Amino acid sequence: MTDLILNRPDLIEDIEIISDFASLKEMSFERLVPRASLNNVLPPQRLEELRFRSHGRLVDLGCLAPIPGMVERLTLIHCPSLRNIEGLTSQETSLTHFSYYGQIDHTLDLALLKELPLLENLQLSRKHLGTERTMKTLRSLSSVRRLEVNHGEELMRLPAWLRDMPSLETVRVHGEGSVDLTELAGAEGLTIEIAKSERRTVIGAEGVEPSSRVAYERLPLLFTREHRRRRKWS
Incomplete structure (x- = not known):
């Protein structure tokens, strides 16, 4: 198994068993993130992609802090409650792709993207391009x-x-x-x-x-x- 999608992972007992999936490359959490820390849930190898989708309660990316340098592509779809991207810099040695679109807060401060030296691919909503703050951030991204x-x-x-x-x-x-x-x-x-x-x-x-x-x-x-x-x- 290389790609796994879990709906309501907070309701899954013994979710830590996923950490034994040595071939897992892509992981998607739908609606909520696991209650357990991601370093106890995800396998020890680096993920090609981690996705959070339709998560109305996700307010920051602190859940990434326990798995530094473990995600190459991060995708956030329909996460309208996100208020900051703190925690994203824990992936500064690995993250090459960042996507944030769907139902979003277009006023979200993306300035921390400047702390990701490997970031090459960025996917955003149209509304992001209409804010001066996002414009200043994107014009400063030397690696994208x-x-x-x-x-x-x-x-x-x-x-x-x-x-x-x-x-x-x-x-x-x-x-x-x-x-x-x-x-x-x-x-x-x-x-x-x-x-x-x-x-x-x-x-x-x-x-x-x-x-x-x-x-x-x-x-x-x-x-x-x-x-x-x-x-x-x-």
Whole structure:
């Protein structure tokens, strides 16, 4: 077993048995985190991904402190009560990906991301990009090369300041709504990936090219979970 999803792990007796799963690579806790400390629950090897999903009571990331340097990718989906990301710096020697989207608090201070020297991939909600505090944080992240933005059915206007992120190479846009690239006209060396959507239009792509590249995702006609792993770009 390499991937395990647990719903309401706080109700599971003898959850510490998971620590014996030597092949476990990805772990997801749904709705709540275990009552036991994660260093007693998770196996001793480093996890490729740890996910917290639909957790309305998660207010900080202190639960990560007992497992320093053990998570490569951390994903937080629908965690609207998160008030700070203290505890995330316990993963400074391992964390390369951080995702926080869905039902979120867009005013959350993400400044501690600057303490993660290995962070390369960042996935956030559209609302994050609209706050000055997040803008200042992202412009200071010297290691982030890829930014993914989730925007649902809302119009996504990619802001001009993205070109000020020092190492940014790729921006990927997820959602059903249209995408406006007008403010990125003339940006140098960016690849902007537009995820496929039947209702989506892209505004301003002609101003971005040829100094940057806009890549449109093409999906198979029969779209299955397996096909998601075979995406093609044009």
